[in-house]
Amino acid sequence: MSDPHPQRLPDKEDKRTFLQKVAEFIHPGPDSTEELIETLAEAEDNEIIGADSRVMLERVIRMADMTAGDVMVAAPRMDLVNIEAPFDELLRLVISTAHSRFPVYQGERENIIGILMAKDLLKLQRAPELNIRALLRPAAFVPETKGLNDLLREFRGNRNHLAIVIDEFGRVAGLITIEDVLEQIVGEIEDEFDIPEDEGDIFGLADRTYRVSGDTPIERVAEAFGVTVQGSDPDETFDTIGGLIAHEMGHVPKRGEHLQLCGLHFVVLHTKGGAVRWFKVSRVDENSAAA
DSSP: OOOSSOOOOOOSOOOOOHHHHHHHHHSOOOOSHHHHHHHHHHHHHTTSSOHHHHHHHHHHHHHTTOBHHHHOEEGGGOOOEETTSOHHHHHHHHHHHOOSEEEEESSSTTOEEEEEEGGGHHHHHHOTTSOGGGGOBOOEEEETTOBHHHHHHHHHHHOOOEEEEEOTTSOEEEEEEHHHHHHHHHOSOOOTTOOOGGGOSEEEOTTSOEEEETTOBHHHHHHHHTSOOOOSOTTOOOSBHHHHHHHHHTSOOOTTOEEEETTEEEEEEEEETTEEEEEEEEEHHHHHHHO
C-alpha cells in the first residue's frame, strides 16, 4: 500500500561545501560586464587561464555589445564592381585588391544587385559568351544596428561571408564580412600577405607592381625604386615607409586607402595592430597607364 502522505521530493541538491558558500558570500560573483572582465584578469594573474585565453574571452564578452556599424568597411572605402565594366577592368580590380568577393552595382553605387566571387571570373575567361549577371549571387543586407553575435550566427547559417550594411534611411552604409566579425574575437587574421620578416620586404608582382612591407626602411624603398623618398615636412624624419605614409595621411591608414608620394603610388593592402603590414606600390606613370 502506497504512503498516502509521500515525503516531499528534495530540491536540487546543493553540492557546494560550507567553505564554498562562505567564500561566495564574502566574494560574490560579478554583476556587470566590467566586473566579469576584471574577474578574468584576476584568473590570469592567478595562472588559472593563460593570457591568450583571457584576451579572447574578453573580446567575446565585449562583442556582445557591438553592432555591424561598429566594424563595417564604410561605403566610400568599398571596392565595388560595375556590372557594365569590361572583363579586363574586373580582372585588374581583383588582382589589385586581393578580395574574394565583390558587391556588384548597376548605375549608381547605391544600387547593389548581387555579389561576384573572384573565382567565378575564371568561368568568364573560359567562356566569354557568358553573361556576368548569371554569375552573381544574391546579396545579403543587414541594418547597422545588427548585433555581431546575431550576425555571426546568420553568417554560419546561410553560408554567406559578406553582407551589405544599410543605415536607418535604407542607404548603403558599408559592408561587413565574416572575417571582420571573427577578428573581434581572435584578433587580426593572418592572410596571404603575412610572411616572416626574414623572407624579405619588397616583392615584385605579375602586374609590374610591388608588395612592400610597412616596416621597410625608407632608404631601402628609395634604393629599390630609384627615387628620393621624403615627406611634405622636411623637419620630420621617419625610419620606416609605414611611419612616413601614416604621417602623410594624418591618421592610421586603413585597408584600401591610397596615397601618391615621391613618384610612387601606395595602396594599403593589410593592416595589423594599428600599423600597415603591406603596401602595394607602383610608379605613378605606370599606375596612370594601367588606369
